[in-house]
Amino acid sequence: MTESEDLPVVEVGPVAHGGHCVARLDGQVVFVRHTLPGETVRVRITDRTSRFLRADAVEVLEPSPDRVEPPCPYAGDCGGCDFQHVDPAAQRRLLGTVVSEQLQRLAGIERDVEVEELSPVLGWRTRTTYTTDRHGRTGLRRHRSHEVVDVERCLIAHPGLAEVPALSWDPGPVEAVVSSTGERLVVTDSRVPRDLALDGLVDSNGHRRAGRAHVREHVSGHDFRVSGSGFWQVHPQAAATLSDAVLAGAQVGVGDHVADLYAGVGLFTAFLADAVGETGRVVSVEGDPGGHRDARRNLHHLEQVRLLKAPVERSLRDGSTLGALDGRCDVVVLDPPRTGAKKAVPDLARLGARRLVYVACDPAALARDVAALQERGYRLDSLRAFALFPMTHHVECVAVLVST
Ligand SMILES: C[S@@+](CC[C@H](N)C(=O)[O-])C[C@H]1O[C@@H](n2cnc3c(N)ncnc32)[C@H](O)[C@@H]1O
Incomplete structure (x- = not known):
């Protein structure tokens, strides 16, 4: 018997807000990630509170028809995505269910919600926060953790930012930004030595500190300046x-x-x-x-x-x-x-x-x-x-x- 065969099996119920689905294990509510409604999965418990458990699906015994092969090899390990294993049209149905459920539960409003599609579904993230750990590894954070997953390339990041900045930054967040006008910059609290400037990512001023740099955005006839750490x-x-x-x-x-x-x-x-x-x-x-x-x-x-x-x-x-x-x-x-x-x-x-x-x-x-x-x-x-x-x-x- 393998180690995973010792783990419990659950029937997965509806999607819940937060990227997981609801199941029951010995009468207790379990929020399960990496699964879909209607699936039967083997789970590893990742967290216990007095009211519920959290778990990861580690083996799918009966898959949903909405399940797909995740395009990203880090899916499940990296905490950046929740639905890489779900067909994009089904992702939108799940999100619509979540919005409807929140409106019903918190505001007493009955309404079906259709979530409108936007493309692209990969390569869309024009602002990505990478993290450098104390060993100098830069990557993305594991789900509900400060641990860094060593990611070579993030598939949802915009092509201009997909390669993880391979610099030895001080520990902490490194925000990479690409604007609609093609300008790119890195925002970090660490000082960035001039000779380590990445191919255009850190601008030629050399030292770049959070909030100092800005990019230009263009939207339907209007131009906007956005400071590196500002919201866009x-x-x-x-x-x-x-x-x-x-x-x-x-x-x-x-x-x-x-x-x-x-x-x-x-x-x-x-x-x-x-x-x-x-x-x-x-x-x-x-x-x-x-x-x-x-x-x-x-x-x-x-x-x-x-x-x-x-x-x-x-x-x-x-x-x-x-x-x-x-x-x-x-x-x-x-x-x-x-x-x-x-x-x-x-x-x-x-x-x-x-x-x-x-x-x-x-x-x-x-x-x-x-x-x-x-x-x-x-x-x-x-x-x-x-x-x-x-x-x-x-x-x-x-x-x-x-x-x-
Ligand atoms: C979601 S962003 C929206 C910005 C803008 N509508 C846009 O689409 O670019 C929310 C903004 O609210 C600002 N903010 C957060 N809390 C605030 C508060 N209590 N009072 C005023 N502004 C606040 C943030 O700095 C941020 O710029």
């Missing part, structure tokens, strides 16, 4: 796809007053400014000083834009967001970080906007905030979901809420 949408199609979805959802007219909250370097602000025209007003609120600085450069030519550098919650509570809109807010766009906008919701609802367009990278945070907004005079109108992070369990949603 990762999939090459993301910035244009989300800007279009936000504009379609916002239904902004000439002369409208709009708040763009968690605005980053001003991606949505620029398109909203076009839509409201010179007689309208857009306030762009961003908390990160670097993002705000970039936004100032990106938007300075747009007279109808006001910029606030402040935490969104504070700018709503102290009235500066509404003040910058001369006391009138017709539409709000918000694109908070993964944790959502829980603290901002009460004051957000008091702005009195007719529509809220909520861009969310975590469906659980979105569903929680939609539930809170439902209690404050809004209802979910449309919801679109996009496969902006193929091979991973992440999904982006654009939800439109209307005042009731």
Whole structure:
């Protein structure tokens, strides 16, 4: 009998948020990675809590028809991808199920969600954070671990970044960036000696420290400067796809007053400014000083834009967001970080906007905030979901809420 034959076998149930599926073992809930609903798999337990177990599928006894050979040889070992073993169309079905389930469970909303496809499904990651361990190995992190998997080439990384920077950095993260205009840079806290500069990856200034470098991005007629460590949408199609979805959802007219909250370097602000025209007003609120600085450069030519550098919650509570809109807010766009906008919701609802367009990278945070907004005079109108992070369990949603 081999070692793995000692391991337990489970029947795998539905997909759950986070890249795993739910199974039961001796009455306990087990979250199993590297599997699919309907499969029978042998599992190795990786973690136990008082409420549930975590496990990895190590042998598939009955495969799902949606299972494919992972294109990446590091799948299962490297923590970067969750769904390399799943056909891309089935990945989108799984993500749609997760979004529906979160809406149902946290906001009481019954809705089927179809996740829209974006290509490419490999070679899409224009920002990749590699990690260097204390032995000088640079690679990607193992799932739920600080250990580094020595990866020669990451298949979801953009071709411009796929080769792992083969430098001996100080221990810590190394962020590699390639922009839509083809500029590349590496952002790291370690000092990068000039003679080790990789073929164009570290620019000719030699020493590069986090936040100092920037790249230029181009989206449907607008140019944006983004500091190396600042936020920018990762999939090459993301910035244009989300800007279009936000504009379609916002239904902004000439002369409208709009708040763009968690605005980053001003991606949505620029398109909203076009839509409201010179007689309208857009306030762009961003908390990160670097993002705000970039936004100032990106938007300075747009007279109808006001910029606030402040935490969104504070700018709503102290009235500066509404003040910058001369006391009138017709539409709000918000694109908070993964944790959502829980603290901002009460004051957000008091702005009195007719529509809220909520861009969310975590469906659980979105569903929680939609539930809170439902209690404050809004209802979910449309919801679109996009496969902006193929091979991973992440999904982006654009939800439109209307005042009731
Ligand atoms: C998901 S990004 C969205 C940026 C922008 N909408 C875009 O698409 O490029 C979220 C942004 O919110 C900012 N942020 C996070 N928490 C914040 C807060 N409490 N107040 C203001 N900005 C915040 C981050 O610095 C980041 O730029």
